[in-house]
Amino acid sequence: MKDIAKKSNTMYLLEKYQLQAAKKFGQNFLIDLNTIKKIVETTHIDKQTCVIEIGPGIGALSEQLSYHAGHVLCYEIDTRLEDVLKESLGEFKNIEIIFQDFLTVPLKETVERLKQDYQNICIVANLPYYITTDILEHILTSGAALSSIHAMVQKEVALKLTDPNYHSPLTFMIESVGDIHLDMMVSKNVFSPAPRVDSAIIGIHIDKTYNPLLTGILKQSFQQKRKTIYNNLKNVFHDQTKDVLQKCQIIEQKRPEELTIDDYLKLTQFL
Numbered sequence: 001m002k003d004i005a006k007k008s009n010t011m012y013l014l015e016k017y018q019l020q021a022a023k024k025f026g027q028n029f030l031i032d033l034n035t036i037k038k039i040v041e042t043t044h045i046d047k048q049t050c051v052i053e054i055g056p057g058i059g060a061l062s063e064q065l066s067y068h069a070g071h072v073l074c075y076e077i078d079t080r081l082e083d084v085l086k087e088s089l090g091e092f093k094n095i096e097i098i099f100q101d102f103l104t105v106p107l108k109e110t111v112e113r114l115k116q117d118y119q120n121i122c123i124v125a126n127l128p129y130y131i132t133t134d135i136l137e138h139i140l141t142s143g144a145a146l147s148s149i150h151a152m153v154q155k156e157v158a159l160k161l162t163d164p165n166y167h168s169p170l171t172f173m174i175e176s177v178g179d180i181h182l183d184m185m186v187s188k189n190v191f192s193p194a195p196r197v198d199s200a201i202i203g204i205h206i207d208k209t210y211n212p213l214l215t216g217i218l219k220q221s222f223q224q225k226r227k228t229i230y231n232n233l234k235n236v237f238h239d240q241t242k243d244v245l246q247k248c249q250i251i252e253q254k255r256p257e258e259l260t261i262d263d264y265l266k267l268t269q270f271l
């Protein structure tokens, strides 16, 4: 089907398949073609690129991605969407749909396989908001050789993640592999059903390999955000904690969000 996001097409599909958006899967479908085209423009994908899309829904974004990308590999958790996706995307030969929870996808191996045929692999997703952080962490900690991630998230989340003064395990993970930009604001009115808040597209450009030791050290350091880094890391380095912090030139009274990514990378060398 051409222009799935046109209101008449979306309504036809939703009615024909008696589809009620499932809250438990964070389903808010994009229903504005112009917005989708603008989102695709921000990704700068081309025919040498394979896009991995998380949650195609009824296929509105997938369709527009397929015009620009070499291949679009979609992971959808909701098997109720099988018939509707057959009708909406069946004619697009460069779209492949796998019904699987994205959090269980072995991303590193998948990307390695796709890299045999495509120069760049990037992720594009209108993310289900209930697991935004889990999905972004799953992608980043997989160590997959991706070029970029383009994700629609809640506006407040986008503003936090792109604020240089805000630090969390996720922002440190992002900083360790590349940089993040706020690419576009998206009104809540272009979704059906409309979410409570506006959204935004963030773009993460990746040019470094993820250090897998970072995951554990960040989780431990932020276990109790209000405590000092010394107190949080006592569980990791035990009676060596003072010594390790000194060798890394980290002041032990600092809170976990006051450290820098270089501090955390130094700490991984003592694990």
Ligand code: SAM
Pocket: 025, 026, 027, 028, 029, 030, 031, 054, 055, 056, 057, 058, 059, 060, 061, 062, 075, 076, 077, 078, 100, 101, 102, 103, 126, 127, 128, 129
């Ligand atoms: N891409 C569509 C669009 O823009 O209209 C739908 C976006 S909707 C916000 C999120 C989509 O992600 C839904 O289709 C939902 O079923 C799917 N989803 C939710 N959790 C998922 C998971 N763990 N793995 C894969 N897909 C998931």
